[in-house]
Amino acid sequence: MVNICFGWIHWRQQYSLKAFLTRGRAVSKNNTSVVASLRQWIREGRYPAGERLAELHVAEHLGVSRTPVRLAFRTLEQEGLLERAGQRGYRVRAFTETDILCALEVRGALEGVAARRLAEQGLSTALEAQLIDCLDRGHAVLEKGFLEADDVTVWSELNECFHTTIIGSIGSSVIGDALARNDHLPFASADSIILDTQALDREYRKLHVAQTQHQTIVQALRQGEGARAEMLMREHAYIGLRYGELLSLDPPDRR
Amino acid sequence: MVNICFGWIHWRQQYSLKAFLTRGRAVSKNNTSVVASLRQWIREGRYPAGERLAELHVAEHLGVSRTPVRLAFRTLEQEGLLERAGQRGYRVRAFTETDILCALEVRGALEGVAARRLAEQGLSTALEAQLIDCLDRGHAVLEKGFLEADDVTVWSELNECFHTTIIGSIGSSVIGDALARNDHLPFASADSIILDTQALDREYRKLHVAQTQHQTIVQALRQGEGARAEMLMREHAYIGLRYGELLSLDPPDRR
DNA sequence: GAGCTCTACTCTGGATCCAATAACATATTA
DNA sequence: TAATATGTTATTGGATCCAGAGTAGAGCTC
Structure with missing residues (x-):
C-alpha cells in the first residue's frame, strides 16, 4: 500500500492541501449518501487497505x-475501492505504485482523446x-x-472548470463517464498528508x-492541432508527479 | 439512437455474428444474475432506448x-446503460454515433496505454x-x-485471449477495470443484425x-517499442469500423 | 371553458425478516 | 494422533413491509 499525499488526480475533490490549510476535515454532514461516507472513510484511512x-x-x-x-458495497466494488473477499464480505482494496501510475496514464489518455476530438471538431466561439x-482568472x-x-x-476550482468544460464539450459523455469512474480511486488518505512550510511554495x-x-492546450485547441492537444493533455496529467507531493514515483518520460 | 450491428467492441461476449450463425439467442438460462439478464434484454432491444x-x-x-x-439498476446506471429519470425510476440510455466513436477511442487509448507499458517493461518469455x-492458433x-x-x-475466443493476456500482464488491474467498464456499453442489438450471404467473407x-x-503488435512488444505498440493498438481498436459491420461511421484518420 | 387544488396512486428508499451457505470449531472414530 | 463428520456461527441474498415523495388525474371554482 502506497502511503503518500496525492491530491492532484482528485482535482474534483481537493481535500489534501485545502483540507490541511483550512484545518477542517471535509466530512459530509448529511449522511444521506452511504457511498459518499464510505468513500470518505476509506480515504481517511478509517477503513485501511485490506x-x-x-x-x-x-x-x-x-447507523443505517x-x-x-x-447498495454502497456494490457501487464501491465497481469503482474499484472494494473487492470481494470470497463469500466473506468485502475487503478494502490496496493500491500499488503501479496502480497509481496506471490511473494517471488512464486519466491522461482519456483527457488526451477528449482534447484531440475537441481540436478536430473545432472550438465554438462561446x-x-x-x-x-x-x-484569465487562473x-x-x-x-x-x-x-x-x-x-x-480558487485555482483548483478554476482547474476543475477548465477540465470539465473540455470534457463536456465533445458531444458525448462516454469519455467523461470513464474519467469519472477512474477518479474515484482513493489515492490520498488524510493521515498521510505530509506538508511542510514550503508546501505553498511548492x-x-x-x-x-x-x-x-x-494555455498551451487552449492554443493547440484553437489551432485545431488535435495530435498536439492530445500530447499536451497527456503530459499535463503527470504534473502531480513532476511538481507535486508524489516523491517516490518517476513520471514516464514521453515526448 | 444508432441501429447497427456492432459486435467487435464486445469481443468478450461475441453475440452478434455468432448468435446469428448459430441461430440461437444466447439467453442466460440461470436467472442468478439479474444484471446479466437486464444487460441481455437491453442489448436485444427488449427494453428499447428511452x-x-x-x-x-x-x-x-x-420473477424476482x-x-x-x-441492485442491478444501480450497477447498470454506473455502467452507463441506464440513467436516472428524475425521481421516477430509470430510463434506458440512448447512444449516439458520437458515443460509439468515443467508446472506440476510449478502448483504443486504454489498450494502447497497456501495450506501451508492456513493451516498456519487457515481455517475459512465458x-x-x-x-x-x-x-499461431489464430x-x-x-x-x-x-x-x-x-x-x-474459435477465433474470437483467441482474440479475447490475446487482449486479456496483454491487459492482465501489466501489473495493475486499473487499466483493465476501466476497459471492462467501458465494454459494458451495449452497441449491438439483436434485431439490428443485418447480415447478408457475404457476411462470412467480410x-x-x-x-x-x-x-x-x-502479429505486428507482438512484434512491437518484443522489440520494446512502446510508442509503436501503443499506436498499433489504438489503430487496432477501429478494425470494426474499417472492416466490420459499421457502415455509417467513418473511423478517424490517424497515423 | 380554463385554471387551481386536492386526492389517490405510483414509485423509490430504508428496515426488517427469512433462507441458504460457507467457514470455523468441536467432537468422534479409526 | 489424524482425519472425518457434525454442529454452530457469521454473513450474504432475497422477500416483504412501511414511510415518504412526487406526479397525474379528477373535480371544483371562477
Missing part, C-alpha cells in the same frame, strides 16, 4: 440498515471564450507570485506550470 | 423481488510464448482461406487483418 468489511458491521457503524450498505475566461490568482490558502481553493510552482500548460 | 423502467415491473418481469432489481501461441483458423461458423467462435477479411495487426 480491512474486511461486513454489511452488518458497517451498517451499525453508519443493511440495505443501503449493500467555448473558446469560456476557456479563455478560465485561463492567471489572476497566480499573478502576485505567491499563494495564500484561499488561492489554492504548490505555487506546480500551479504555475499547470497554468502554462492550460 | 424506455422507462420501474423496479416493480422489472422485478415481476424477471425488488431488492435484486434495485508471456511471449503465450502470445505467440494465440497468434493463424491456423484463418489458414484455409475461408470461414465456417465455428471458426468465428468477416474473414476482417479477421485476417486483425490477425496481421496482432
Whole structure:
C-alpha cells in the first residue's frame, strides 16, 4: 500500500492541501449518501487497505440498515475501492505504485482523446471564450507570485472548470463517464498528508506550470492541432508527479 | 439512437455474428444474475432506448423481488446503460454515433496505454510464448482461406485471449477495470443484425487483418517499442469500423 | 371553458425478516 | 494422533413491509 499525499488526480475533490490549510476535515454532514461516507472513510484511512468489511458491521457503524450498505458495497466494488473477499464480505482494496501510475496514464489518455476530438471538431466561439475566461482568472490568482490558502481553493476550482468544460464539450459523455469512474480511486488518505512550510511554495510552482500548460492546450485547441492537444493533455496529467507531493514515483518520460 | 450491428467492441461476449450463425439467442438460462439478464434484454432491444423502467415491473418481469432489481439498476446506471429519470425510476440510455466513436477511442487509448507499458517493461518469455501461441492458433483458423461458423467462435475466443493476456500482464488491474467498464456499453442489438450471404467473407477479411495487426503488435512488444505498440493498438481498436459491420461511421484518420 | 387544488396512486428508499451457505470449531472414530 | 463428520456461527441474498415523495388525474371554482 502506497502511503503518500496525492491530491492532484482528485482535482474534483481537493481535500489534501485545502483540507490541511483550512484545518477542517471535509466530512459530509448529511449522511444521506452511504457511498459518499464510505468513500470518505476509506480515504481517511478509517477503513485501511485490506480491512474486511461486513454489511452488518458497517451498517451499525453508519447507523443505517443493511440495505443501503449493500447498495454502497456494490457501487464501491465497481469503482474499484472494494473487492470481494470470497463469500466473506468485502475487503478494502490496496493500491500499488503501479496502480497509481496506471490511473494517471488512464486519466491522461482519456483527457488526451477528449482534447484531440475537441481540436478536430473545432472550438465554438462561446467555448473558446469560456476557456479563455478560465485561463484569465487562473492567471489572476497566480499573478502576485505567491499563494495564500484561499488561492489554492480558487485555482483548483478554476482547474476543475477548465477540465470539465473540455470534457463536456465533445458531444458525448462516454469519455467523461470513464474519467469519472477512474477518479474515484482513493489515492490520498488524510493521515498521510505530509506538508511542510514550503508546501505553498511548492504548490505555487506546480500551479504555475499547470497554468502554462492550460494555455498551451487552449492554443493547440484553437489551432485545431488535435495530435498536439492530445500530447499536451497527456503530459499535463503527470504534473502531480513532476511538481507535486508524489516523491517516490518517476513520471514516464514521453515526448 | 444508432441501429447497427456492432459486435467487435464486445469481443468478450461475441453475440452478434455468432448468435446469428448459430441461430440461437444466447439467453442466460440461470436467472442468478439479474444484471446479466437486464444487460441481455437491453442489448436485444427488449427494453428499447428511452424506455422507462420501474423496479416493480422489472422485478415481476424477471420473477424476482425488488431488492435484486434495485441492485442491478444501480450497477447498470454506473455502467452507463441506464440513467436516472428524475425521481421516477430509470430510463434506458440512448447512444449516439458520437458515443460509439468515443467508446472506440476510449478502448483504443486504454489498450494502447497497456501495450506501451508492456513493451516498456519487457515481455517475459512465458508471456511471449503465450502470445505467440494465440497468434499461431489464430493463424491456423484463418489458414484455409475461408470461414465456417465455428471458426468465428474459435477465433474470437483467441482474440479475447490475446487482449486479456496483454491487459492482465501489466501489473495493475486499473487499466483493465476501466476497459471492462467501458465494454459494458451495449452497441449491438439483436434485431439490428443485418447480415447478408457475404457476411462470412467480410468477416474473414476482417479477421485476417486483425490477425496481421496482432502479429505486428507482438512484434512491437518484443522489440520494446512502446510508442509503436501503443499506436498499433489504438489503430487496432477501429478494425470494426474499417472492416466490420459499421457502415455509417467513418473511423478517424490517424497515423 | 380554463385554471387551481386536492386526492389517490405510483414509485423509490430504508428496515426488517427469512433462507441458504460457507467457514470455523468441536467432537468422534479409526 | 489424524482425519472425518457434525454442529454452530457469521454473513450474504432475497422477500416483504412501511414511510415518504412526487406526479397525474379528477373535480371544483371562477
